[in-house]
Amino acid sequence: MSQAAATALDTDTPDVLCVRDVPFAALESLLARHGLLLHRVRDGEAIPGSFWGEPEAGVIAHNVYVRGDTPVHSMLHEACHLIVLPPERRAQVHTDATDSDIEEDATCCLQIILADDLPGVGRARLMADMDAWGYSFRLGSTRAWFEQDAEDARAFLRQQGLPHV
Template sequence: MNMLAATEPAANVVCVRDLPFAVLADLLTQHDLQLHQVADGEKIPGSFWGEPEAGVIAHNVYVRGDTPVHSMLHEACHLIVLPPERRADVHTDATDSDAEEDATCYLQILMADAIPGVGRDRLMADMDAWGYSFRLGSTKAWFEQDAEDAHSWLLQRGLLTA
């Protein structure tokens, strides 16, 4: 899986500003993460890809109104798949592991179902529009036909139930 930020900032994706911030913050709180809203136009701390992509530092996820929800979920899931003791050391770059990257993508898709008005189908379409790239050509094809390793990885670590 390769992930590239969209070259068109106007990509029609659901952004943080489109949803109640409290809903997003509550979802991350369930995973011992803190969501922080950065003012429009300000630099996003810990953003690996640069604005408007979400940033991560330890147990914190940083977003602006124009941050895509898929980016917020992706960065949050990077932290969720890490043991808590590794989270504390994260600043900007959460992993160099392909297995963790795949597990992160899988989990972000599942977590989208917990956000009213988003859901997995919309999130996968947004991931495709933004430039995520998977071997089978689309996020949905990867999730439905090629993500067994990611699913197993999450199950083995107790992050999913059977």
């Protein structure tokens, strides 16, 4: 997440889809297909493993933590950080999962792809939410990056044996 996104957390929150807007069972099922457990934290409580702080999702090993006000793009982003990691590295993750630029790019690419598996989300809405939240790509928008500049991220995902790329 960019500094702009972190700043957005301290001021006006953009209108983005949140966990409460998507059937929780669909979120759980998507993560379970990748060996992850989704945990709902009560509203107002701290989110374990949240790098950016509430309402951003948190990660600890194979666990993803969210509240109702956690943006769906945040849940997917943090989950995808875990998905792109080999199991031995995933087990060591607590709060900060990124180890390299290519892992970060692969995470962004995969979260867009997996958004199509969530009812009422889809990649177009997720990319719009990422832009609204402040993700920053050199081509100016998430869509431009995904469509024109993410081949290295797709190649990394294929090397990891991940589907849909």
